[in-house]
Amino acid sequence: GEDVEQSLFLSVREGDSSVINCTYTDSSSTYLYWYKQEPGAGLQLLTYIFSNMDMKQDQRLTVLLNKKDKHLSLRIADTQTGDSAIYFCAESGGGSQGNLIFGKGTKLSVKP
Amino acid sequence: GAVVSQHPSWVICKSGTSVKIECRSLDFQATTMFWYRQFPKQSLMLMATSNEGSKATYEQGVEKDKFLINHASLTLSTLTVTSAHPEDSSFYICSARRAGNQPQHFGDGTRLSIL
Numbered sequence: 001g002e003d004v005e006q007s008l009f010l011s012v013r014e015g016d017s018s019v020i021n022c023t024y025t026d027s028s029s030t031y032l033y034w035y036k037q038e039p040g041a042g043l044q045l046l047t048y049i050f051s052n053m054d055m056k057q058d059q060r061l062t063v064l065l066n067k068k069d070k071h072l073s074l075r076i077a078d079t080q081t082g083d084s085a086i087y088f089c090a091e092s093g094g095g096s097q098g099n100l101i102f103g104k105g106t107k108l109s110v111k112p
Numbered sequence: 113g114a115v116v117s118q119h120p121s122w123v124i125c126k127s128g129t130s131v132k133i134e135c136r137s138l139d140f141q142a143t144t145m146f147w148y149r150q151f152p153k154q155s156l157m158l159m160a161t162s163n164e165g166s167k168a169t170y171e172q173g174v175e176k177d178k179f180l181i182n183h184a185s186l187t188l189s190t191l192t193v194t195s196a197h198p199e200d201s202s203f204y205i206c207s208a209r210r211a212g213n214q215p216q217h218f219g220d221g222t223r224l225s226i227l
Contacts, residue, residue, distance in 0.1 A: 030213055035218070040223070041221065042116075042205050042220040042221040043207075043218040045114075045215055045218070088156075099161055100158075100216060102155045103155065105155055
């Protein structure tokens with residue numbers, strides 16, 4: 001079945017770059033997403049990439065997609081304490097409704 | 113933007129009460145809305161998918177008589193937890209999506225606590 005895997009924790013120092021990695025199994029996914037969840041809140045769409053792209057950059061965020069290896073990464077440049085949150089990788093499932101398959105989330109801790 | 117409003121944000125009620133949660137897309141028409149449940153420190157579990165004017169499609173293991181979903185308009189979907197019990201306590205999050213292969217936009221979630 002479809003599955004999305006990501007590491008559970010990442011700790012970085014303020015000002016450093018953070019790289020959160022994700023692997024997925026459904027090669028037919030059209031889009032791959034990164035969402036951010038702060039404590040007690042819903043999910044905020046950070047960015048997404050179309051499956052025929054290798055890279056997408058949006059200000060401090062860079063998404064890299066290796067479709068051959070089914071590997072997705074999110075790089076946050078100049079990480080700030082406000083970036084501390086849980087980051088979810090998601091792929092668009094193969095169902096007709098386009099439901100998302102989420103990873104378990106990576107908790108990013110940014111130390112001053 | 114693509115703003116999704118979810119209300120209420122927090123509910124505490126007695127066992128046996130029915131609770132209604134609203135999900136509204138404020139600045140776009142949502143052809144499809146999704147309802148998720150999230151347990152502490154876990155990922156989101158899709159409960160059901162609803163299209164405007166149609167019956168919701170429930171995921172395996174989700175009781176449709178327990179979790180009633182109504183998607184009466186292109187901007188509003190409701191989830192009613194009927195006769196809620198303590199095991200229904202959880203964080204419920206909705207999302208909405210425009211027509212076509214568009215990203216889902218999420219509400220801020222509803223924390224439901226059943227005493």
